[in-house]
Every structure is written in C-alpha cells, then in structure tokens.
Amino acid sequence: xxxxxxxxxxxxxxxxxxxxxxxxxxxxxxxxxxxxxxxxxxxxxxxxxxxxxxxxxxxxxxxxxxxxxxxxxxxxxxxxxxxxxxxxxxxxxxxxxxxxxxxxxxxxxx
Amino acid sequence: xxxxxxxxxxxxxxxxxxxxxxxxxxxxxxxxxxxxxxxxxxxxxxxxxxxxxxxxxxxxxxxxxxxxxxxxxxxxxxxxxxxxxxxxxxxxxxxxxxxxxxxxxxxxxxxxxxxxx
Numbered sequence: 001x002x003x004x005x006x007x008x009x010x011x012x013x014x015x016x017x018x019x020x021x022x023x024x025x026x027x028x029x030x031x032x033x034x035x036x037x038x039x040x041x042x043x044x045x046x047x048x049x050x051x052x053x054x055x056x057x058x059x060x061x062x063x064x065x066x067x068x069x070x071x072x073x074x075x076x077x078x079x080x081x082x083x084x085x086x087x088x089x090x091x092x093x094x095x096x097x098x099x100x101x102x103x104x105x106x107x108x109x110x
Numbered sequence: 111x112x113x114x115x116x117x118x119x120x121x122x123x124x125x126x127x128x129x130x131x132x133x134x135x136x137x138x139x140x141x142x143x144x145x146x147x148x149x150x151x152x153x154x155x156x157x158x159x160x161x162x163x164x165x166x167x168x169x170x171x172x173x174x175x176x177x178x179x180x181x182x183x184x185x186x187x188x189x190x191x192x193x194x195x196x197x198x199x200x201x202x203x204x205x206x207x208x209x210x211x212x213x214x215x216x217x218x219x220x221x222x223x224x225x226x227x
Binding site: 032034041042043044045046049087089091093095096097098099100101102103105 | 142144151152153154156159203205207209214215216218219220221223
C-alpha cells in the first residue's frame, strides 16, 4: 500500500518568515495530494491540494509543489502569522482512500 | 463544502462498557466512510473503511470484534467501541469522501474525544 513520509515533525518560525513542509510518497499511482490543517481539538480542514498533472499550485500565502518523478511534494507558507500555528498533514490518494503523513506541528512566534 | 457531523464530541465511560459514535454526511451520500484514531500530537491512523451495505474493511492490527462498524445507510456510519478499556481512550474521527472533478475530497467529522475511566 501507500506510504507517506512527512518532515519535519515540528517547525518553529518567527512571524513573517516562510515555512516549508515536505512529504514523499511510495505509490506512483497516487494522483491526488491534499494538505490539511488541524487546530488543537478540531477536525482537519483542507487548505490546498494538487493533482498529479500539475507541478505547482498557489493560493495567496500558500503554495504546493509536486515532483512526480521523485515522488515528493511540499507545502510552502509565506509571511507566516501566529494564526498559522497548527498541525499540518499531507496526504496521498488514489481513488477514495487517503494515506496521511505523520503531521508537522508549526509554531509561529509573534 | 460538504458537511460531516460526528456525535458525540466527547464521552466519558466506565471500563467494560460500550460506546457508540455516529458519523453522518449531512448533504451528500457516502457509500464509504473512514474511521481514524488520533493520539495526542500524532497523525491520523486509519482504523477501518466502512462500506454501505457490506462489511467494513479493517486495517492490520485493528480488532474487528472490539471496534464494531455499521454502515446501514448512505449517510450514516457508526463505530462502537466494545468493552472499552483505558487504553482505548483517544480521539476518534471519521471522514467521508465526496467525488469532485477528477479527485475525491475528504470531509471530516468534528471528532469524538473518548475517555475510559
């Protein structure tokens, strides 16, 4: 089955800095890569996603890049704000089953 | 986006009792739902896939007799933790996929915090 590795497990940045979270996947047939943000005690919320026919996607301060050959994808957050502090999960999907990475706890200090 | 409602949001039960958690897709039909378990500061661990009208598919290491799953309708899946013990205390969360244009997006319930005393 699919295996998703996510790094780093924790990431601390100063407000205004950029943050990058990286994931690798094992199943070359995976074709959909969403990123979720989970605040403490709440449900994960989709923040951005990318399909395998696209190399990069941007939505305001958030961008995701995908390298199909290397089987890795990354989340980039620019101009971080304290409200960006949360746990971020990457996932890979083929069909309806999502396999999640272990998560990255992002802490943005004012 | 689509709405998935999970109930209860928290429950405290005594050791040896059973607890039922409901997951409902409110504005779409879901033939498949997923149940996850999440320990503090850890990732979402897939426990089982709930299939409407048929048996659930359990992940390796998950006891099917302990975590009973029923998916009796296109909008409701239930997870029953039977004979609960303190080690079953955790955050349980369901998700339902909704097919979009070219991909499937997962919508999550709000989760259930189970504490077994």
